[in-house]
Structure formats: C-alpha cells, structure tokens
Amino acid sequence: MFRRYFASRMKAGAQFKSSVTFPLDFITCGPVWLRRWEWEGFFKVFFTLVGFMGEVITATEGGRFVHLGNGQHATMFFFFGIHYHVHVLLMFIVSGMVVVWE
Numbered sequence: 001m002f003r004r005y006f007a008s009r010m011k012a013g014a015q016f017k018s019s020v021t022f023p024l025d026f027i028t029c030g031p032v033w034l035r036r037w038e039w040e041g042f043f044k045v046f047f048t049l050v051g052f053m054g055e056v057i058t059a060t061e062g063g064r065f066v067h068l069g070n071g072q073h074a075t076m077f078f079f080f081g082i083h084y085h086v087h088v089l090l091m092f093i094v095s096g097m098v099v100v101w102e
Contacts, residue, residue: 052077
C-alpha cells in the first residue's frame with residue numbers, strides 16, 4: 001500500500017487509489033492478465049478449504065464425528081469459505097471477466 005501511495009506522490013497527476021485487496025503488480029514475469037488478478041481471495045479460499053478439511057478429518061474416530069469443538073471450527077471455516085468465494089466472484093464481475101447482465 002505504501003509503495004503505491006509514494007509512487008502516486010512522485011508522479012505528477014497520478015491518483016492514489018486505496019483498496020482492500022492488492023494485486024501482485026510487482027511480479028514481472030508471466031502474462032499481464034495473471035499478474036492483475038487479486039490472488040489474495042484465491043489464497044483465502046484455498047486455506048479455508050484446508051482448514052475445513054483438517055477440522056473434519058481430525059474430528060472423526062472410527063467413522064463417527066466425535067469432537068464437537070472441531071465441528072464448531074469446521075462451521076466457522078465453512079462460512080469464511082462462502083465469504084471468500086463471494087469475494088472472488090465479485091472480483092471477476094467487477095473486472096469484467098464475467099458478464100452478468102446484458
């Protein structure tokens with residue numbers, strides 16, 4: 001964030017735009033469209049999936065769900081995952097990669 005702020009201060013007429021997520025625009029290799037994706041949402045979806053699966057797997061013994069505390073954490077990871085899926089979907093809609101209305 002500070003890099004973008006100070007870069008806008010150095011360039012005359014460049015506007016600083018604050019955002020909640022940050023694209024990996026500092027990577028110089030690969031196609032441009034891949035560098036402009038906001039990878040933060042994809043990482044969050046992946047890690048919530050790993051957390052959800054970990055909680056469910058460690059809560060079972062002998063094919064039965066026995067640790068209720070893990071069930072609470074699995075529910076938490078599930079709803080975080082829904083939130084991050086919506087985040088990624090909105091990223092595609094706002095960027096124009098998905099046309100919703102015509």
